[in-house]
Amino acid sequence: xxxxxxxxxxxxxxxxxxxxxxxxxxxxxxxxxxxxxxxxxxxxxxxxxxxxxxxxxxxxxxxxxxxxxxxxxxxxxxxxxxxxxxxxxxxxxxxxxxxxxxxxxxxxxxxxxxxxxxxxxxxxxxxxxxxxxxxxxxxxxxxxxxxxxxxxxxxxxxxxxxxxxxxxxxxxxxxxxxxxxxxxxxxxxxxxxxxxxxxxxxxxxxxxxxxxxxxxxxxxxxxxxxxxxxxxxxxxxxxxxxxxxxxxxxxxxxxxxxxxxxxxxxxxxxxxxxxxxxxxxxxxxxxxxxxxxxxxxxxxxxxxxxxxxxxxxxxxxxxxxxxxxxxxxxxxxxxxxxxxxxxxxxxxxxxxxxxxxxxxxxxxxxxxxxx
Amino acid sequence: xxxxxxxxxxxxxxxxxxxxxxxxxxxxxxxxxxxxxxxxxxxxxxxxxxxxxxxxxxxxxxxxxxxxxxxxxxxxxxxxxxxxxxxxxxxxxxxxxxxxxxxxxxxxxxxxxxxxxxxxxxxxxxxxxxxxxxxxxxxxxxxxxxxxxxxxxxxxxxxxxxxxxxxxxxxxxxxxxxxxxxxxxxxxxxxxxxxxxxxxxxxxxxxxxxxxxxxxxxxxxxxxxxxxxxxxxxxxxxxxxxxxxxxxxxxxxxxxxxxxxxxxxxxxxxxxxxxxxxxxxxxxxxxxxxxxxxxxxxxxxxxxxxxxxxxxxxxxxxxxxxxxxxxxxxxxxxxxxxxxxxxxxxxxxxxxxxxxxxxxxxxxxxxxxxxxxxxxxxxxxxxxxxxxxxxxxxxxxxxxxxxxxxxxxxxxxxxxxxxx
Numbered sequence: 055x056x057x058x059x060x061x062x063x064x065x066x067x068x069x070x071x072x073x074x075x076x077x078x079x080x081x082x083x084x085x086x087x088x089x090x091x092x093x094x095x096x097x098x099x100x101x102x103x104x105x106x107x108x109x110x111x112x113x114x115x116x117x118x119x120x121x122x123x124x125x126x127x128x129x130x131x132x133x134x135x136x137x138x139x140x141x142x143x144x145x146x147x148x149x150x151x152x153x154x155x156x157x158x159x160x161x162x163x164x165x166x167x168x169x170x171x172x173x174x175x176x177x178x179x180x181x182x183x184x185x186x187x188x189x190x191x192x193x194x195x196x197x198x199x200x201x202x203x204x205x206x207x208x209x210x211x212x213x214x215x216x217x218x219x220x221x222x223x224x225x226x227x228x229x230x231x232x233x234x235x236x237x238x239x240x241x242x243x244x245x246x247x248x249x250x251x252x253x254x255x256x257x258x259x260x261x262x263x264x265x266x267x268x269x270x271x272x273x274x275x276x277x278x279x280x281x282x283x284x285x286x287x288x289x290x291x292x293x294x295x296x297x298x299x300x301x302x303x304x305x306x307x308x309x310x311x312x313x314x315x316x317x318x319x320x321x322x323x324x325x326x327x328x329x330x331x332x333x334x335x336x337x338x339x340x341x342x343x344x345x346x347x348x349x350x351x352x353x354x355x356x357x358x359x360x361x362x363x364x365x366x367x368x369x370x371x372x373x374x375x376x377x378x379x380x381x382x383x384x385x386x387x388x389x390x391x392x393x394x395x396x397x398x399x400x401x402x403x404x405x406x407x408x409x410x411x412x413x414x415x416x417x418x419x420x421x422x423x424x425x
Numbered sequence: 426x427x428x429x430x431x432x433x434x435x436x437x438x439x440x441x442x443x444x445x446x447x448x449x450x451x452x453x454x455x456x457x458x459x460x461x462x463x464x465x466x467x468x469x470x471x472x473x474x475x476x477x478x479x480x481x482x483x484x485x486x487x488x489x490x491x492x493x494x495x496x497x498x499x500x501x502x503x504x505x506x507x508x509x510x511x512x513x514x515x516x517x518x519x520x521x522x523x524x525x526x527x528x529x530x531x532x533x534x535x536x537x538x539x540x541x542x543x544x545x546x547x548x549x550x551x552x553x554x555x556x557x558x559x560x561x562x563x564x565x566x567x568x569x570x571x572x573x574x575x576x577x578x579x580x581x582x583x584x585x586x587x588x589x590x591x592x593x594x595x596x597x598x599x600x601x602x603x604x605x606x607x608x609x610x611x612x613x614x615x616x617x618x619x620x621x622x623x624x625x626x627x628x629x630x631x632x633x634x635x636x637x638x639x640x641x642x643x644x645x646x647x648x649x650x651x652x653x654x655x656x657x658x659x660x661x662x663x664x665x666x667x668x669x670x671x672x673x674x675x676x677x678x679x680x681x682x683x684x685x686x687x688x689x690x691x692x693x694x695x696x697x698x699x700x701x702x703x704x705x706x707x708x709x710x711x712x713x714x715x716x717x718x719x720x721x722x723x724x725x726x727x728x729x730x731x732x733x734x735x736x737x738x739x740x741x742x743x744x745x746x747x748x749x750x751x752x753x754x755x756x757x758x759x760x761x762x763x764x765x766x767x768x769x770x771x772x773x774x775x776x777x778x779x780x781x782x783x784x785x786x787x788x789x790x791x792x793x794x795x796x797x798x799x800x801x802x803x804x805x806x807x808x809x810x811x812x813x814x815x816x817x818x819x820x821x822x823x824x825x826x827x828x829x830x831x832x833x834x835x836x837x838x839x840x841x842x843x844x845x
Contacts, residue, residue: 094642094645098645098646098649098650099650100649149629151633201822201825201826204826205826207822207825207826208825210577210629211768211771211772211775211821211822211825212822212825212826214765214768215765215768215772215818215819215821215822215825216818216822217765218764218765218815218818219815219818219819222811222812222814222815223811223815225811226809226811226812349637352633352637353634353637356630388649389644389645389648389649391641391644391645391648391649391760392641392645392649393641394637394638394640394641394642394644394645395638395641395642395645396641397637397641398634398637398638398641399638401630401634401637402620402626402634402638405626405627405630405631405634406620406624406626406631408623408624408625408626409620409624409626412624
């Protein structure tokens with residue numbers, strides 16, 4: 055699959071197969087998911103007019119205005135960052151479900167460094183906070199990587215446990231006098247000073263536009279991960295050990311080191327996403343500030359076919375769904391949790407080409423689609 | 426050939442030594458920790474209550490004087506640790522570690538209880554109750570992984586069972602709710618089987634997607650419908666049923682014979698699953714499919730059908746476990762209320778070496794950790810409650826990391842089978 059993508063990105067002629075794989079199947083999945091989402095609403099007693107209204111709100115809230123686009127980009131940024139890390143993990147044969155915990159650790163570290171550097175100029179404070187976030191995420195993820203490499207403990211279980219641990223750790227940290235905002239009894243961290251915040255980009259047009267410099271960070275990381283995966287030696291070892299770990303080992307690659315490094319880079323990106331949230335959007339850490347980004351990003355990485363450019367587009371789509379979902383809740387009174395159902399359904403159709411062809415036997419080529 | 430053999434033996438030897446040393450270091454480290462942190466403030470006695478005031482047969486309280494017990498613990502731990510260094514072997518390492526950890530936990534409880542009293546029976550009873558969803562989740566994992574299907578979806582199946590149990594239980598009564606929960610668990614088992622067996626979706630992705638889907642669907646319905654119609658989310662709760670005579674035995678009675686049907690159900694299912702998997706022809710076939718599907722197919726066993734049936738059964742077990750969250754405890758569904766119990770169930774399955782009774786025993790260990798942290802939070806120990814709440818998760822990681830090399834998964838676990 056990777057060389058198909060490379061082929062595509064090198065600008066050679068695109069065959070029908072690739073179009074089907076990269077455009078038709080995802081679009082099909084999106085529309086099937088929206089259709090089944092409508093059926094779900096129907097089943098819970100939402101009438102047809104409201105369903106129509108809610109999908110219009112979904113569209114309006116995601117791309118219907120400058121503010122909507124700004125919200126879409128704001129929601130997409132962390133998803134792209136985390137999705138890139140997960141995609142890299144998939145390429146290396148690792149299934150990292152722990153992005154949520156890594157986002158939390160990254161965000162927490164960024165907040166702590168941010169408020170500790172009160173009064174420090176922006177060109178020091180902001181990079182320091184971002185790097186702290188990335189490092190914290192990387193360290194937290196490498197625990198699972200190390201466990202896998204040293205003992206063989208499957209990363210799926212250890213990362214899930216690390217997620218659950220990180221929630222408690224966040225609760226604890228937010229109640230310590232060092233982190234907690236002065237004069238508050240509820241768990242809330244001190245605020246990040248303006249110098250450490252990711253600057254907002256369009257406040258000149260409208261002070262409510264939340265889109266911030268994090269999008270450049272995400273775009274840069276798309277390029278970095280692309281280079282890392284497809285142009286560097288390290289990325290080659292990642293992909294080789296993901297495709298065939300035994301062959302990779304016999305070719306002299308250090309399997310344990312690769313696992314730890316891949317997890318660390320994935321965790322670093324997740325940590326960066328956490329830093330992006332607290333420094334760009336929230337300005338502080340609260341319980342649940344990660345808001346399920348780490349889980350949604352699993353779907354983003356799968357939808358993006360574990361390719362950096364694919365992850366970018368998938369992240370934009372899911373960001374649009376999140377932003378539109380909020381509008382939907384306001385306009386049509388349909389719970390935003392519907393978006394979760396739609397996202398899961400998209401992945402079912404993406405990850406199961408055989409199922410798609412069983413439902414629609416015509417129109418898709420006869421050879422095996424995808425994998 | 427012989428060179429390879431000796432080499433392997435040497436490597437095994439070395440691995441055994443290394444493990445013995447690690448075990449020894451852990452034991453002695455624990456001893457030192459207890460000696461330094463717990464010994465100074467254990468003046469007085471810890472009282473463990475064994476009987477409840479309402480019990481027919483009263484037994485006296487267990488009174489342990491703090492300091493002697495702590496010193497006793499330190500001596501035992503040091504002895505066990507030193508023994509590992511001096512003449513440790515792989516076969517003793519695990520046993521010593523088990524004994525050492527058990528006695529360290531006992532010391533910890535004594536330390537936390539000194540000068541107060543603590544209902545030991547109550548905690549053991551809570552252990553049983555809290556082990557139920559983990560045991561049933563682990564059992565569901567055993568059933569599906571024994572036929573070669575990795576079941577990450579247990580969490581989603583528990584959640585679906587909890588949700589449907591609450592909904593159907595509110596409308597049609599508890600028993601119907603329970604049946605509906607089992608049915609919906611089976612439905613998701615069937616869906617998982619269809620996705621991974623027929624449509625050959627990646628098993629882990631399929632499981633994660635089912636979890637996300639169920640989380641989305643149940644959260645959606647509970648915020649869209651339950652908010653408005655609260656009657657739909659107010660199910661009756663199964664009360665505990667005391668078994669006559671047996672229920673009156675001190676300590677054992679309340680723990681084993683005065684529980685609700687979920688506890689009894691989990692125990693019965695673990696036994697039944699053991700019988701099914703290891704003593705019936707169908708079970709043998711199921712295990713053959715999990716170990717070597719091609720050989721099983723050659724012998725005329727229908728691999729696809731076996732996988733469908735067992736994964737569906739696993740889903741039904743998980744659905745029953747899910748009903749525990751609502752019909753077995755609070756009678757009300759909350760978003761994401763399973764809180765990772767399904768994943769802990771998977772860890773219990775690994776800990777229990779893919780054996781139903783093993784999974785049950787492992788679940789009891791997790792249940793113990795869970796109820797211990799709950800009760801310790803009441804005793805107001807100096808340890809923050811968040812850290813106590815982490816204990817089961819940390820234990821899971823340690824267990825999974827420490828046991829993987831020893832426990833072997835079914836050979837065809839996680840691999841799709843394509844019939845030629």
